[in-house]
Amino acid sequence: MDRLLPLYTHFSGVLKHFENIRCPQVNMEKVSWMYRTRGRRRALETAALLIMNSLCLLVILKILVHENCDKITSQKMVREAQPPATMTPTCEQNMSAANIEGFFTLPTYIQEFLYYRHCRYFPMLLTVPNKCSIPKGSGEPFFLLAIKSSPKNYERRAVLRKTWAAERLQNGVWIRTVFLTGTTGTGFDKQRLNKLLELENKRYQDILQWDFADSFYNLTLKQVLFLDWMQNWCPTADFLFNGDDDVFANTDNMVEFLKGQGDNDGSKHLFTGQLLLDSVPIRDNTSKYFIPEQIEKADLYAPYCSGGGYLYSRFTARTILQMSQSITLMPIDDVYMGMCLKQAKLQPTDHQGVWADGLIIPSAKLDIYDPCHYREIILGHKFLPDQIYLLWNEIHRKDLDCAKKEVDL
């Protein structure tokens, strides 16, 4: 028995790979049924027998797995040693949150946020461990796109993979993409969406999914979990783009901009996008962006870049993650990034090419989707998938002539 105990401990880590094998030892329903119908003694005997059987099964499996393990790389072993998702304790609701003054006058989604604000760890349902390990050997700089996407936004992801988020070697820089997702819905709906993401990840290897409710108010959580993932699984990325799945990001221009950063190869501070200064918390409880004093007392937010999309360096990503460990989560993700930057005494900067609130077109006579407006920018907001597809192809047209139109203005 002494020899078998550590064996069992070892096993709990790899058992998830044998999901089809149900250990009879844990079939409590069966055990209690016997307990009631055949008496205590008989039940104990049966239980003992079942336990012995399971241990034998474990020994056999151990031998089988041991052979396979020799062929698995050390990196994979590390992952398999992690406990399966079901074994990690779920984060408990903080009941004292209800003692916060005026708690019950707050909208329910804010109450919900306050109850779970302290929860920072959620198990991953889907990941891509090799996302950043392949091209790095080539010595090229590395640009990782991390796009926030809700599980149901299948069409958006499908179009982005064919357009600006396509993984490629662009002008000597490797572009790699991950979509950041949580879970939505309950019951069958949730299962179906999880299955969809699983299929997408099998095919495209670009989905990160954590087991938390993918809601507007949980976007900061998503952001912090991503930074943590990046630190562990993609620390080699030199630059990052974080943005929404409804933006038009001209990643060709982003690469050009990043290459022009002089001696900043990602090891120095960079955080740029549409800079918002002197933003104030919205105290109107009918607004989507409502932030009550119970969440944020300050009258003014620290400078930040609009969450539609911004660029930052590996150095800044690591710094923000470190700062976040001591800063209470606040629901608006881009504001939270600004708070972390401020704590680190780093400034976000404005990039003229980011139009997160939509493009301002100089004349009503012009087509707002004219590709010539989008050739020079690096980001525009609120596009439908078909518009993104068309625009991306238009700006890459060899015969696109924008010089003539500018003269006509």
Ligand SMILES: *[C@@H]1O[C@H](CO)[C@@H](O)[C@H](O)[C@H]1NC(C)=O
């Ligand atoms: C629970 O909420 C109360 C009130 O906001 C807070 O003081 C306390 O630190 C929270 N506990 C945890 C574990 O976050």
Ligand SMILES: *[C@@H]1O[C@H](CO)[C@@H](O)[C@H](O)[C@H]1NC(C)=O
């Ligand atoms: C918004 O605030 C007002 C005044 O405090 C309150 O009467 C109302 O119920 C609140 N609405 C919501 C949706 O919480």
Ligand SMILES: *[C@@H]1O[C@H](CO)[C@@H](O)[C@H](O)[C@H]1NC(C)=O
């Ligand atoms: C955030 O996710 C957690 C875990 O799924 C959930 O309990 C909580 O209600 C979510 N918060 C909001 C505000 O949606």
